[in-house]
Amino acid sequence: MDLLSSSSNKPLRQRVDGAIIRKDFTKAVKDCGGDADAQADSTVAMNQELFDCNPKELYQQTGAKRNQRATLPHEAQKALIVGETVATHDLKAANEAGEFEGSQPQVNQKIEGKVRESSKKVRKLFPW
Amino acid sequence: MNMQELQAVTYRAWENRSRYHCAIVQPEYFESEISTYGDLEDRETWEKAYSVFQALNIEESCLDAYELITIQFNYPSDHAQFELRCRVFDEFLALPDGLELIKAGLEDLFGNGCTPEEQTDGFFAMVERQLRIRADRGDAVGPLKQLIEQAA
Numbered sequence: 001m002d003l004l005s006s007s008s009n010k011p012l013r014q015r016v017d018g019a020i021i022r023k024d025f026t027k028a029v030k031d032c033g034g035d036a037d038a039q040a041d042s043t044v045a046m047n048q049e050l051f052d053c054n055p056k057e058l059y060q061q062t063g064a065k066r067n068q069r070a071t072l073p074h075e076a077q078k079a080l081i082v083g084e085t086v087a088t089h090d091l092k093a094a095n096e097a098g099e100f101e102g103s104q105p106q107v108n109q110k111i112e113g114k115v116r117e118s119s120k121k122v123r124k125l126f127p128w
Numbered sequence: 129m130n131m132q133e134l135q136a137v138t139y140r141a142w143e144n145r146s147r148y149h150c151a152i153v154q155p156e157y158f159e160s161e162i163s164t165y166g167d168l169e170d171r172e173t174w175e176k177a178y179s180v181f182q183a184l185n186i187e188e189s190c191l192d193a194y195e196l197i198t199i200q201f202n203y204p205s206d207h208a209q210f211e212l213r214c215r216v217f218d219e220f221l222a223l224p225d226g227l228e229l230i231k232a233g234l235e236d237l238f239g240n241g242c243t244p245e246e247q248t249d250g251f252f253a254m255v256e257r258q259l260r261i262r263a264d265r266g267d268a269v270g271p272l273k274q275l276i277e278q279a280a
Contacts, residue, residue: 036200040189044148054148055191067193
């Protein structure tokens with residue numbers, strides 16, 4: 001990746017936040033061949049590995065406003081940002097290596113497995 | 129989707145009811161649970177069971193409400209599973225938080241006059257179909273219609 005591009009036609013840039021990282025993650029799942037079920041399964045897998053619960057339970061247990069990510073505790077938001085960033089890179093690398101082949105359910109399961117693997121790595125970085 | 133494929137996706141959706149709670153999957157209870165929705169020989173039974181399980185799975189996996197609009201219920205009307213997804217949508221709207229979550233998603237996407245980057249045509253096709261079915265059945269269309277008009 002060319003981070004220090006000297007190109008004269010520079011792309012429009014903006015501050016990267018949780019929403020942008022989430023969109024990159026869902027796009028990576030899609031690019032690997034995952035359908036809507038893969039998005040749901042991967043999201044649950046990441047939450048289980050990072051927080052030992054699913055997204056609905058995460059909102060309930062932290063007293064956050066349902067489905068408003070900005071109301072989650074900051075530590076949880078940070079963990080999701082790291083988790084989704086690592087998983088996005090791992091998915092892209094695995095996709096380039098041709099790892100996501102087979103029927104739709106098979107592809108979905110492989111994507112979920114990869115996201116779970118990435119999330120396990122990330123969990124170790126956090127103190128809980 | 130043939131009957132065998134429908135049974136396979138129903139099993140996966142049922143299995144996810146346990147997996148999403150880190151609970152042990154007990155396949156021996158699968159058929160008896162499906163039979164609470166009707167005769168195992170009828171396709172209708174499987175479609176109903178699948179829709180109920182899948183709606184619950186989508187609700188529990190939802191981290192950002194706008195993805196209900198851009199991903200989970202955004203199937204183009206010519207998609208092979210459009211009809212089945214419409215049934216899931218119907219079950220989703222019947223959940224206690226269902227309509228509120230859809231509302232939150234629409235606000236995320238269209239709040240402050242924003243136009244979403246993603247295509248959402250599939251979602252609105254699903255809503256239109258839902259409104260038609262409800263009107264035919266004589267059910268209330270009010271809250272859903274109101275939401276959509278606000279988004280538009």
